[in-house]
Amino acid sequence: QRQQDTVANGQPIIPVSKQSLLSNIDMIANMQVAFRNEFSEGTYQRSRFTLEQFRLEIKGKVHEKVYFRFRDRYTRNVVPQSIDNISRSTDMAYLRFDPTPNWKIYAGKMSADWGGYEFDANPIDIYEYSDIVEYADNFLAGVGVGYVLPGTKHEFTLQLLNTRTASFYELYDTIPGIKEARFPFAAVANWRGSFFNGKLNTIWSYSLFREAEYEYMNYFALGNQLNLDKVKLEYDFKFSQEQLDRKGIVSGFTENIDIKTAQNVRYVSHWAKVDVRVSDKVNVFFVGMLDDAFWKKPTESSHTKLRQAWGYIPGLEVYPVKNFNLKVFGAFIGRVYKYTESARQDLGQRNTDNYRISVGVISPLVIL
């Protein structure tokens, strides 16, 4: 899926009859509009309408064997980044060349091919991201190569990307004893598996990031999907071991004790989603997530757990228009942040709890 979507409910995008380019290129307005009612610690805070997502996309086949994809957000500041030179609002701007039916070559700014079904979904279909995805730089410049095992639906991808869009100093400032890397890269290996006629699918990945000289980040994301007749189950396990705190979550806690960039942190995430297709028009879902944050304090030899971040999103999606991928949703989006004794006492954190009740509309509108 790779953050793409379907036009009709469950149907693939039907190529509208266009001639040449017109038949092969789609322009898509990815929208999620919501009316949010926000609560904090159980108390009603405020209500407002938001465009949770608005990303314009152009993609398709521009020539025999050559493909293009571009996606740009209207919900983010347009600031060219110091490393890759392109605006942070631009998620993707890449070329794909398929030398043979089994091989694909990518170049440009692209979605890093992390595993997991949460990240793989079109962002408009996500009500709230789990911590690892929320705080990662997901769109990076670089190159990639893909290979489909002939006669199967198994696909393997390798990517070599910049590790970030901003410079070391913009992200981490100076850290005593740490030297900026000459080539701060992210290497991503991905396997998209498919078994039993698509009933069981996987998106597994391992990524190695070089954040600075001798400072690395190791990231595993193992996505698993079970597609039954009316029920879809997804479970992602993510594990990120970071010598420099790339996500910045733990650094947000250690700021209180004057450590701007925490070192030796670990994030472990469980994410699960159940979709039950009650009828052609109705989908009921539940998302549960748990993100644990660990820190190996400078004086200690093992990691200490600092925080458990829970998420729970029960919801209902209704497709009012036949054969058209537009859904009206109602969802309860809850987050609970529980800090350990250590984080509360040493780092001055306190437990928090908030939720919102959102109703709205989601559509990957194909406009051309």
Added chain:
Amino acid sequence: QRQQDTVANGQPIIPVSKQSLLSNIDMIANMQVAFRNEFSEGTYQRSRFTLEQFRLEIKGKVHEKVYFRFRDRYTRNVVPQSIDNISRSTDMAYLRFDPTPNWKIYAGKMSADWGGYEFDANPIDIYEYSDIVEYADNFLAGVGVGYVLPGTKHEFTLQLLNTRTASFYELYDTIPGIKEARFPFAAVANWRGSFFNGKLNTIWSYSLFREAEYEYMNYFALGNQLNLDKVKLEYDFKFSQEQLDRKGIVSGFTENIDIKTAQNVRYVSHWAKVDVRVSDKVNVFFVGMLDDAFWKKPTESSHTKLRQAWGYIPGLEVYPVKNFNLKVFGAFIGRVYKYTESARQDLGQRNTDNYRISVGVISPLVIL
């Protein structure tokens, strides 16, 4: 019209033959290019070329019963707003769903359905806005519903929108004794009437804004249009009673006496336009406007007039290309600001007077 336009002079946009989506979606470059010669207090100040307006628009029918409209400015900073999350440069990004031919449902960021023909025009056709429109937040996120009275051209619209795109504190800072509202909304009721075969038309609206707890704004806009054979007359009356000064015009005066946000202000506006279609190729027009600003001082029981803002725009528009909505214009755009005794003495204001002579080109270019 709703800020839309015609392609040919006086003709509706003729759907260019496109297949499926291509026949139903238009991409439009709304342009107003001018060479401005600017005068202040009767003295020549400077000349320059400007793109007074450049707004790219995509709109049309994306599916049976589903419509989309998007419009984005290239003359404004691209900054996602704290309330609705979408860039201030984006005027519109909404979906419309028509459950039956008489009913329409809207969701997204849209043009607030204020009455009046000035606001209803495509912005490229306006040389200078009157104060109320110029200083209002006209593009807001929310929902709407429209109903056309069967067998007539009368249309009724209700909208529920955020009252602003920025937060209370960004707009007003803190005000002693005033508490932010939990749901700062704008409720808009609009009637578009049509009589005598379209010879007499109206766009009337009433809007209620909740700016803060117990602080409201009431806005009436009554637009009237008389369409004769070669002559078009338009008159808008607007009245805005604001417990907190939303437009900020009076607050601009009271800053001199250390009142950052004025309370209990009133704006009253008259706007009139005459178009005389001399021939197929030539239109002569005159716009006149008068905006009065009032303030009820904290110690007084009634409003005091502070300023009269006059505007006068005589001009000529020529359509050089047959059956194509591109006009070359020449216009004299004058503004006179007259302050009352009270504003001059107590608030240190002084009368000003400026005008510009502009020549240029206007077109809502349909590019796809």
Added chain:
Amino acid sequence: QRQQDTVANGQPIIPVSKQSLLSNIDMIANMQVAFRNEFSEGTYQRSRFTLEQFRLEIKGKVHEKVYFRFRDRYTRNVVPQSIDNISRSTDMAYLRFDPTPNWKIYAGKMSADWGGYEFDANPIDIYEYSDIVEYADNFLAGVGVGYVLPGTKHEFTLQLLNTRTASFYELYDTIPGIKEARFPFAAVANWRGSFFNGKLNTIWSYSLFREAEYEYMNYFALGNQLNLDKVKLEYDFKFSQEQLDRKGIVSGFTENIDIKTAQNVRYVSHWAKVDVRVSDKVNVFFVGMLDDAFWKKPTESSHTKLRQAWGYIPGLEVYPVKNFNLKVFGAFIGRVYKYTESARQDLGQRNTDNYRISVGVISPLVIL
């Protein structure tokens, strides 16, 4: 060419069959993606992937005799400019009207019609610009008129443009004794010549800029092209005499002696490119450039040379897809900056030398 490009190698863009507008309008993603390996003073500094260029473009015929062109960068901050009101990221947004086959009239923001083949190329085909082009404001609002000598390929253009997009004070701050001009304009005269069946071509221009009252800039750019069977030779000579230092290069040196805006500077530039088409798929090229910067010190009567900036770019371009304008490149992009005795001693400058080895992909992808 005017910063446009061809789709196929050496072939003009073949109009894909589209109906009406669709057949006459192109949407183009101009891309240059590179993997840069950067060296300074001979020492390896860093490697990174960059989107050197990403400019979306829409252009074509919107009606009989009416044309439109729009191009916007995603690699530059989106900031509306104080003079022309449109975002700095927008290179072009103009209308063209052809009253007769020989005459063209332009209005809007456009590429200033400087001469020279370097500037005339699509920016994606340039690996590094010479100083004069790099530091100039190349996209300005205004009007233009073009005339093709009947029965020939000689074209003459006159443009009247704003001299800049930002205000005098934003660019120069205050300068004692210098008064801002009321109408700071740039007048550009251009001749595009073609001889011997297109074997010898020229783009020559002279431009006069009024930067302030009594402060002018004179700019000559003489581009020459020799098109042989497998070899293309281009040589541009540029000469810019600036009473106020518009490029800011010399001002960058004089800042050390507290002169913020240098006066009476001169830039002289030589740029040459050789392309050898080894085969259908392979192009070998070499670019050489030399930019001299001169300054007439306040106490002296003639100009002193301050700096020689050398550039040398050998490279190879391969077109892997038949009949498709996509090239894979490898290039060595070197710059050497040599300061004169005077600049080193009086202005504290020192020679520098850097280069990068880039490999990547270039394509003006026609996406619609």
